Amino acid sequence: MGSATKRSKYFRSVLFVPATRPDRYEKAMASGADIACVDLENAVSLEDKDTAREQVVNFFTGEDIIPTQRALRINQLDSDCGIKDMLMLLDLQQLPDVVILPKVQSAEEVIGFCQVMAPSHKAIRIIALIESPKGLENALSIAQVEEVVCLAFGAADYSATVGSDMSWDALLYGRGRLVQAAAFAGIDAVDGPYLELDDERSLIEETQRVSALGFSGKIAIHPKQIKPIHQGLAPSSEALSHAQRVLKAYKENHGGVLVVDGQMVDMPVVERALKTVAASKGL
Template sequence: MTRTPAPAGVWIITPGHAPTRFATARTCGADVALVDLEDSVPTADKTDARQAAHDFFTAPAPQGCTLGIRISSPTTREGIRDLVALADYPVKPQVILIPRVESPRDIEIVAGAIGSHDYTPHLYALIETPCALEDLPSIARAKRLAGVLFGTADYAAAIGCGRGWEPMLHARSRLINSAAAAGIPAIDSPFFDLDDNDALRREAERAKNLGFAGKSCVHPRQLPTLTEVFRPTEQEIATARTIVAAAEKAGGRIVRVGHHMVGPPMVRAAKNLLSRTTADTSQEVNA
């Protein structure tokens, strides 16, 4: 199996016990579509959700979209049952989101349960507790971890604070720093107000500026705004190419590009943007 880059961009999460929403989630244009077996599914519906999620993986992902699943915590009975169930899905999830991760052990449990020579999905850790934040550096460096996703709702509930930008800034900043140090992408939490598109855009732009490589959402109506924020524009790509070309021509010396002086940090940023763009194109071709 060809190993693709860890996916970033816009993620959508749909409840596993609501199969009527599956088609929309798969085809709405999200970079990653996850079926959820955890928080959005009532305990009484867990078994039905596992069975219904089977249909989410009956065919390969649509072009440009990576299919995944959020299991329950692997340290619980429900999580173990989720892992057993997904082993029988016709098309295996390429992303497994592991909730309530608080140590590298949680990643190791899932990797050991599902990993094989021909199936190595991207494992993402959902960081949503104060204990997880305390152990972030070691979690981010877990051997099989591909990325992290921030969960503001559970984290705010545990802290006893609001979910706004300012109360969550410390946690977001620590998450970004640990992820960057480990060389993995970080995906921001969903924005839960479905009717305030202006606030959604503000939070998405702040998250991008902070260093998040994408943002998750819980409704397709949020996708156009998030896509506009997180996918590089043609102008951004063209500027990045100009910066890289100018730097190469200058032999690595500081050089003027337009109205700006460009040095090594700006060149690295431009190369990173072009690398992400190439990875996105590769995923579309291989989907």
């Protein structure tokens, strides 16, 4: 099993940008997203894959003073394009901070990818996109692969496969299973994108709801979604104030029964308060 040390505050927002638009790469880096992901998969047509692959290479060289991580989503591992993407990665002098693997269905395919990379790149960090019933069924073992630092929910592909709509109720089971698998392995879970670009209020509300489920972040498909996502992940002033009172009371307690705001306080309540305060500092 993984450990809690694999969790990170830097999986709040993952902004996708098409690999065919190098003019947007630096804009994505300056968007405020925790991760700027160049996408070789869904955002690139089949006839443009080779050109896109050539354009992304220079994006991963050098260092930045800003904390945004650079990521690359490659194509499905068992496809011709996925194989070409792996060959490109093998030739890179410097890997992306994170490699996003789409349509992951088993731990074995992730392990196989890491074994292919090992001769050139032993240290690799992976976000595994869970987008199918099989992937969801195997999410627990996928999450425990050492190189996997985060699971992400591909809600659109998942709903298409199971034949559901994308309403909250229809996706609740999938989201819950994915969060549970990530929590068991001590890694983060990122929710899929909200597809309505001009509905900021609903984006905030959905982000608040997935945060309450246990997700640490959300995928963004436009820079203007970053701020609402971070806002939705931030604890409310009431929740933060309560957490601070819990921690203050716990620190001052000398072994007696501890009650804060009419609520019995035990260690899980204290741990939740610690997470709330920590989240407020990072958002």
